[in-house]
Amino acid sequence: MSVANSGTIDLGGKTVHRLGYGAMRITGPGIWGPPKDHDEAVRVLRRSVELGVTFIDTADSYGPFVSEDLIKEALHDGTGYGDVVVATKGGLTRHGPDVWPPLGRPEYLRQCILMSLRRLGVERIDLWQLHRIDAKVPREEQFGEIKSFLDEGLAKQVGLSEVDVDDVKAAQAAGLPVASVQNRYNLGDRRAEELLDFCTEQGIAFIPWAPVDAGTLARPGGPLDAVAGNHPGTTTGQLALAWLLRRSPVIVPIPGTSSVGHLEENCAAADVELTDEEFQALTDAA
Numbered sequence: 001m002s003v004a005n006s007g008t009i010d011l012g013g014k015t016v017h018r019l020g021y022g023a024m025r026i027t028g029p030g031i032w033g034p035p036k037d038h039d040e041a042v043r044v045l046r047r048s049v050e051l052g053v054t055f056i057d058t059a060d061s062y063g064p065f066v067s068e069d070l071i072k073e074a075l076h077d078g079t080g081y082g083d084v085v086v087a088t089k090g091g092l093t094r095h096g097p098d099v100w101p102p103l104g105r106p107e108y109l110r111q112c113i114l115m116s117l118r119r120l121g122v123e124r125i126d127l128w129q130l131h132r133i134d135a136k137v138p139r140e141e142q143f144g145e146i147k148s149f150l151d152e153g154l155a156k157q158v159g160l161s162e163v164d165v166d167d168v169k170a171a172q173a174a175g176l177p178v179a180s181v182q183n184r185y186n187l188g189d190r191r192a193e194e195l196l197d198f199c200t201e202q203g204i205a206f207i208p209w210a211p212v213d214a215g216t217l218a219r220p221g222g223p224l225d226a227v228a229g230n231h232p233g234t235t236t237g238q239l240a241l242a243w244l245l246r247r248s249p250v251i252v253p254i255p256g257t258s259s260v261g262h263l264e265e266n267c268a269a270a271d272v273e274l275t276d277e278e279f280q281a282l283t284d285a286a
């Protein structure tokens with residue numbers, strides 16, 4: 001079993017397999033504090049790499065700090081992460097479970113990346129993403145500070161999260177080379193369709209978060225069951241991931257899980273081949 005058949009994309013200074021792993025779920029409830037099972041979290045991270053995952057998404061605010069710390073503990077080889085791109089984010093503060101106030105002041109964004117460098121144990125972040133544009137701070141000020149991360153060699157590439165086409169164009173106009181965009185997108189939530197098409201045209205990586213709709217698309221009994229019937233042994237969650245991989249070559253799904261069993265199931269989606277008719281049926285079903 002391997003994610004090799006998900007295809008590749010150049011991102012974070014390396015060529016990575018498109019089916020990645022999202023490391024938000026290896027924390028406590030409300031993405032706050034340590035995970036219920038620390039050892040299983042470490043196993044999930046190590047197993048993901050064994051299965052060929054070379055793109056791992058995290059953020060300083062997951063825990064906070066817990067996810068980045070676990071990635072360092074599980075995967076750092078003394079010098080770095082080898083072939084694996086560890087993409088992190090900054091720009092959200094944490095005040096408690098499920099509370100994430102944005103803070104985009106340049107001096108805070110700088111603190112975010114400097115502390116992520118220390119926690120992850122690297123000299124440069126492969127891909128640093130602005131978790132949210134802070135509406136209280138002019139967006140050009142945030143873009144300018146992030147550009148300085150590239151100029152100073154603190155990050156190899158940078159990206160944005162939960163933005164629209166106008167935000168990406170404004171960042172580009174401010175001289176920021178946007179390597180990736182991360183928005184909520186899955187079979188049942190296509191609000192970012194216009195942004196995805198823009199990214200596809202521009203060759204910007206599109207990282208859909210909640211790719212299995214936080215588990216909903218992985219549950220049987222939904223509209224995906226009809227297509228699942230054509231693929232004995234294939235789960236609806238795998239179909240949702242296969243649909244994303246097929247939807248655009250710039251899509252890099254990052255399903256999140258705290259269990260090795262679910263990780264293995266999600267990674268096996270790389271081997272699910274959809275016919276044109278099935279792809280269309282899934283597109284229409286949700």
Ligand SMILES: NC(=O)c1ccc[n+]([C@@H]2O[C@H](COP(=O)([O-])OP(=O)(O)OC[C@H]3O[C@@H](n4cnc5c(N)ncnc54)[C@H](OP(=O)(O)O)[C@@H]3O)[C@@H](O)[C@H]2O)c1
Pocket residue numbers: 021022023024025057058131161162182183208209210211212213214215216218219237254255256257258259262263265266
């Ligand atoms: N940029 C942003 O603002 C933003 C926001 C949210 C998330 N993200 C990133 O995107 C990643 C993915 O998003 P997400 O974790 O919210 O949603 P997701 O990947 O759609 O779903 C994760 C949830 O679904 C469950 N799940 C996963 N695989 C499953 C399977 N095979 N069968 C049954 N249940 C399964 C997980 O529970 P178990 O742990 O029990 O498997 C978890 O609760 C995150 O990990 C994070 O890296 C980014």
